[in-house]
Every structure is written in structure tokens, then in C-alpha cells.
Amino acid sequence: MGIITFIDINGQSKETIPTNEVNLMQLAVNNNILGIDAECGGCCSCATCHVVINNKLDIIPKAQGDELELLNFVPNKEDNSRLSCQVLIDETLNDLIVEVKSA
Amino acid sequence: MKKIIIIGGSHAGVHAAFTLRNQIPDAKIDIFSDESHYPYHRPPLSKKSLQEESCLDDILLKPKALYIKNNITFHTDSPVTNIDSHNSVIHAQNKNFEYDKLIIATGGTPRTLEIDGVASQDILYIRNFDDAQKLKNKLLNAHSVLIIGGGYIGLETAASLRVKGKDVTVIEAANRILNRVLCPIMSDYYQSYHESKGVNFIINDQIVNAKKQTSGYQLKTKKGEMISANIIIVGIGIVPTIKLAEEIGINCSNGIEVNQYCQTNIDNIYAIGDCSNYYHERYGQALRIESVQNATEQARVCSSHISGNPFKEPVVPWFWSDQYDLNLKMVGLNIGYEEIIIRGDINNHKFTCFYIAENKVVAADAVNSPGEFMAAKIIITKNKKVDLNILRDQSLSISEVMKLWEL
Numbered sequence: 090m091g092i093i094t095f096i097d098i099n100g101q102s103k104e105t106i107p108t109n110e111v112n113l114m115q116l117a118v119n120n121n122i123l124g125i126d127a128e129c130g131g132c133c134s135c136a137t138c139h140v141v142i143n144n145k146l147d148i149i150p151k152a153q154g155d156e157l158e159l160l161n162f163v164p165n166k167e168d169n170s171r172l173s174c175q176v177l178i179d180e181t182l183n184d185l186i187v188e189v190k191s192a
Numbered sequence: 193m194k195k196i197i198i199i200g201g202s203h204a205g206v207h208a209a210f211t212l213r214n215q216i217p218d219a220k221i222d223i224f225s226d227e228s229h230y231p232y233h234r235p236p237l238s239k240k241s242l243q244e245e246s247c248l249d250d251i252l253l254k255p256k257a258l259y260i261k262n263n264i265t266f267h268t269d270s271p272v273t274n275i276d277s278h279n280s281v282i283h284a285q286n287k288n289f290e291y292d293k294l295i296i297a298t299g300g301t302p303r304t305l306e307i308d309g310v311a312s313q314d315i316l317y318i319r320n321f322d323d324a325q326k327l328k329n330k331l332l333n334a335h336s337v338l339i340i341g342g343g344y345i346g347l348e349t350a351a352s353l354r355v356k357g358k359d360v361t362v363i364e365a366a367n368r369i370l371n372r373v374l375c376p377i378m379s380d381y382y383q384s385y386h387e388s389k390g391v392n393f394i395i396n397d398q399i400v401n402a403k404k405q406t407s408g409y410q411l412k413t414k415k416g417e418m419i420s421a422n423i424i425i426v427g428i429g430i431v432p433t434i435k436l437a438e439e440i441g442i443n444c445s446n447g448i449e450v451n452q453y454c455q456t457n458i459d460n461i462y463a464i465g466d467c468s469n470y471y472h473e474r475y476g477q478a479l480r481i482e483s484v485q486n487a488t489e490q491a492r493v494c495s496s497h498i499s500g501n502p503f504k505e506p507v508v509p510w511f512w513s514d515q516y517d518l519n520l521k522m523v524g525l526n527i528g529y530e531e532i533i534i535r536g537d538i539n540n541h542k543f544t545c546f547y548i549a550e551n552k553v554v555a556a557d558a559v560n561s562p563g564e565f566m567a568a569k570i571i572i573t574k575n576k577k578v579d580l581n582i583l584r585d586q587s588l589s590i591s592e593v594m595k596l597w598e599l
Contacts (some may be wrong), residue, residue, distance in 0.1 A: 119255050121262060123214055126207075128484050130233040130251070134512045134521060135485070136566065155519075155562045161591070162566030 091183030098124030201225030204465025
């Protein structure tokens with residue numbers, strides 16, 4: 090598994106290597122990435138794990154359903170906004186760059 | 193180097209520790225917990241982890257390695273026996289530990305119930321991982337369950353146990369379930385939904401005594417109903433853990449009294465999370481709120497005060513509860529509401545109940561409606577007097593409502 094880079098809420102970039110994390114929110118929490126509060130623990134309830142992913146658009150699906158409904162009211166929402174708890178990790182995410190946004 | 197001690201290892205304490213680590217890189221940070229486990233998410237205990245095979249690692253707040261990596265010392269099985277605020281030390285593990293700043297994040301313990309005829313070890317509660325494990329073990333040989341208390345813990349547990357095929361009875365002393373937190377329409381809705389899933393309710397009644405049976409108990413209510421149950425679970429609220437604070441003269445009333453920075457009346461001592469009775473500027477009063485979001489918000493406020501970062505008022509309180517396929521998200525406090533406006537479709541289980549006071553939206557309960565919940569969060573935060581007929585107009589989407597209200 091390759092490297093996934095987070096750019097935290099203060100603009101600091103941090104490289105992480107997934108071990109057994111299932112989704113990007115867990116990866117961020119396990120690496121103490123600033124700005125990912127993940128209050129609900131990953132059940133798509135709180136929108137405190139908002140990120141923007143601008144590369145690898147071909148393999149990262151757009152938000153839909155409940156996730157999209159939550160995101161529609163999040164400040165700083167962008168076209169490629171996602172809730173990181175809903176982005177599953179697999180080897181195709183190698184070299185992904187994930188920008189953390191405030192909830 | 194600043195020495196920071198946190199008493200209590202759950203949502204509030206852990207969030208404070210990691211926030212402080214980011215804000216004060218060279219601080220010495222110690223967390224003392226009376227549990228033998230590393231901190232874990234509590235909400236799943238009555239939900240997902242009751243329904244499925246799961247282990248502690250699945251619900252840890254942070255992996256163990258992250259504490260070491262961030263130089264946060266986590267002391268398991270280490271109850272703090274007393275605080276000496278004159279010498280700025282706490283006593284644990286038969287030793288003294290010095291602090292410059294002390295954060296009390298001791299949470300609460302379940303309010304207990306004595307039932308005439310039932311051995312106290314046969315009454316189960318759900319607060320800690322060990323409580324949930326004990327319950328899961330007992331469930332293996334149980335068919336019928338009595339849940340005392342129709343609040344969130346009781347109802348989430350009822351839902352989880354129905355999913356597992358158990359016979360479930362819920363008894364509530366008040367005249368409706370969820371009466372402390374929701375309006376009567378929501379209480380009726382939730383009771384009907386549970387009944388459609390097979391839960392039996394006894395409302396406005398109490399257990400008076402019980403007789404032991406071969407497997408479990410035969411219980412009698414005040415109104416004379418008889419209930420047979422293999423297992424008895426009690427969920428009637430929590431009592432804040434304030435003993436350490438009270439002993440040293442910290443003001444307590446329904447929790448440890450703190451100002452908007454989470455400071456107690458004793459220098460360098462803070463209190464956060466379920467145990468704190470926090471002064472909310474927004475509401476002009478002290479409130480003790482039991483929720484994950486409240487715990488993390490207060491952790492943030494208190495950490496910023498310790499590190500000298502600017503104060504940011506906590507966001508409006510919000511909560512969530514999962515029962516069956518119903519995801520309920522609540523935002524705001526409905527204290528003193530005058531009117532209810534319902535949007536959406538109750539029969540389709542996708543609707544939102546808005547609480548109105550003085551022409552403002554003060555709270556909302558959103559069932560399977562995450563968009564309305566997020567919108568309500570913004571509307572309530574703005575605290576603006578609005579034309580309610582716009583909200584009543586169901587042909588408008590919530591975004592259109594907000595536009596018309598210039599929010």
C-alpha cells in the first residue's frame with residue numbers, strides 16, 4: 090500500500106501509509122490529522138470529517154445519498170467534497186492527496 | 193514545560209489530550225483512567241456492537257500506538273483517589289503526580305435502581321465496554337428482556353435486541369417515552385415504530401417487586417401487571433462523577449460548575465464533558481449536556497484556554513440516535529418551545545420536527561433527513577426571527593426556505 094497525503098486544516102502536509110484502516114477518516118484519526126474531528130465515529134452523521142479530493146477524480150466517486158445531503162450544507166463545500174468516513178481505502182488510492190476542510 | 197493531567201479517559205479527556213498535543217508540542221500530558229481499556233467510542237455500545245460480533249479494537253477512539261507516538265501517557269486501571277489543589281498534585285497508583293493544569297473529565301455513572309427481590313448483580317446497565325460485554329454474555333441464554341427506562345439508551349438497546357430476535361418489554365415511569373428530550377409527537381412516533389417491530393411498552397408505571405424464577409424473574413408493576421424476563425436492563429440516566437471536585441471545595445450543582453472557558457472556581461482546574469455544568473452564553477444559563485459533541489467541544493474550549501488560543505464559542509448542541517433503520521439527528525435545545533412545525537413525510541419515515549419559540553427555530557429533530565439537520569444547525573445558530581409560513585410551505589425545499597429567510 091502506498092502513500093496518502095493529507096493537507097491539514099492549517100495547510101501542513103503529512104504523508105501517511107494505511108495499515109488496516111477501512112476508510113480515509115480512520116486513516117486521518119490514526120495519524121492525528123488536525124481538523125478531522127470524526128465525532129460520530131464514522132457513521133455519516135456529523136460531517137466533521139469533510140475533505141476535498143482534487144486528484145484521482147477518475148477513481149474517487151462523487152458523494153451521493155445521505156453524504157451528499159450533509160455536504161450540501163457544509164461551509165466551504167466544493168465540487169469534489171467528500172466525507173472521509175465514506176471514502177474506502179484500497180490500493181488504487183496510492184499517491185492520493187486529501188485536503189482537510191473545516192466542518 | 194507545562195504538566196497537564198487529565199482525569200478520565202473517554203471522549204472528552206482524549207480529545208483534550210490530542211488537541212493540547214497539537215497546541216503545546218512540549219507539554220507533558222498524562223491521562224488517568226479507572227478502566228482497564230484504552231478509550232473507545234461509547235455510542236456503539238447500545239447500537240452496532242450489541243448487534244454484531246465486535247471487539248474493543250473495532251471501537252477504539254485512537255489506536256494505542258498513537259498515544260505513544262504523541263507522547264501522551266495513558267494510565268489504565270488508575271483511579272485518582274484525591275486532588276491536592278494547594279500543592280497542585282493528584283494521588284493515583286499510591287503516588288503523587290504534579291500538575292500545572294488539571295482537567296477533570298470523569299463523566300458519569302448510571303443511576304442505579306434497587307428492585308425488591310432482585311439481586312443487584314442481576315440488574316444490568318450499559319455505560320462501559322465491560323457492561324456491554326456482560327450483557328452480551330447473558331444474552332446468549334436469554335429470550336426475554338425487560339428494559340427499565342424509555343430514554344435513548346433504553347430504546348437503542350430495545351432496537352438492537354429486537355434485531356437479535358429477543359422478546360423486549362420497555363417500562364417507562366413517565367406518561368410517555370423520551371419525555372425529557374422530545375415533543376409528544378416524536379414520542380408517539382418512536383413508540384409506534386418500536387411497537388411495529390414487536391416491542392411491548394408499559395407506560396406510566398413502575399416495577400414494585402420481583403420473584404426469582406428458574407431463569408430470570410417474574411416482576412410486578414405498581415398497576416398490577418406481571419412481566420417475565422430472563423434479563424433486566426436499567427437505563428434511567430446518569431449521575432455525574434463529581435466526588436473528587438466536591439472534596440476540595442469546587443462548586444458543584446448538577447455537575448461541576450464551570451464558566452464558558454471550562455474553568456472551575458479553583459485556579460488551574462477545569463472540568464469538561466458529561467460531568468461539567470457549563471455556562472452557555474447562548475442560553476444565558478448553566479447546562480449539563482450529555483453527548484459526544486458536547487464532550488469534544490468542551491475539550492476544544494478548555495485546550496484553547498490552556499494554550500492561549502482564542503476562544504471560540506461552542507456550536508449549538510447536537511445529538512444522534514440510531515434505532516433500527518431510523519437515523520435521528522437532533523440539534524439545538526427545545527427548552528420552552530411554543531410550537532412544532534413538521535416538514536417531510538412521517539409515514540415514509542423521512543421528516544423533521546422544528547421547535548419554535550418567539551418566531552425563531554430553537555431546535556429540530558430530523559429523522560432520516562441529514563440535509564434538513566444540517567440546514568437546521570445553520571438556522572438555529574443564526575438565531576433570527578423568521579416568517580414561519582415559509583417553513584410551513586412544504587413545496588419549498590429547506591434551501592429555498594433559507595434563501596427566503598436571507599440565511
